[in-house]
Amino acid sequence: MFEGSSLWAGVISGGMTQVQDTNAWANGQLDKTNYFIRTTGNVTGALGVMAGVEYGGILGTSILPGVGTVIGAILGGMLGDRIGRTVGYQAGNALFNTQITQNMMQPVTQQSTAQQPH
Numbered sequence: 001m002f003e004g005s006s007l008w009a010g011v012i013s014g015g016m017t018q019v020q021d022t023n024a025w026a027n028g029q030l031d032k033t034n035y036f037i038r039t040t041g042n043v044t045g046a047l048g049v050m051a052g053v054e055y056g057g058i059l060g061t062s063i064l065p066g067v068g069t070v071i072g073a074i075l076g077g078m079l080g081d082r083i084g085r086t087v088g089y090q091a092g093n094a095l096f097n098t099q100i101t102q103n104m105m106q107p108v109t110q111q112s113t114a115q116q117p118h
Contacts, residue, residue, distance in 0.1 A: 006077075009053050043088060048081050049084065053073045053080070056073050056075055056079070057070075057072050
C-alpha cells in the first residue's frame, strides 16, 4: 500500500517538520513535553499524508483519470496531513500531559531529592 510517491511524500513531510521541531527543542524554544507531543503529531501526520496521497489519487482517478489523479493525490495528502496531525496532537496531549508521565520525564535527581524528608 505505502510505496513509491506516497511513501516519500509522508517521509519528507514528517521528516522536515520533525527536523524543525528538533532544532526548536535543541535551542530551548520547546520544552520536552511539547517536543514529544509534536513528534507524535509529526508521525501521525506523515502517515496521514501517505494514506491521503494513496486514496486521494485513487478517488481522483475514478472521477477523472490523469488530471484527477494528481489533484486527488494533492488534496488527499493535504487532508490526510491535517487529520493525522490533529489526531497525533490529541493523542500526544493525552499521553504526555498526565501527571504520571510528567513524573516519569523528570530527571532522577529531582525525583530522589523531592522524595527525601526535610
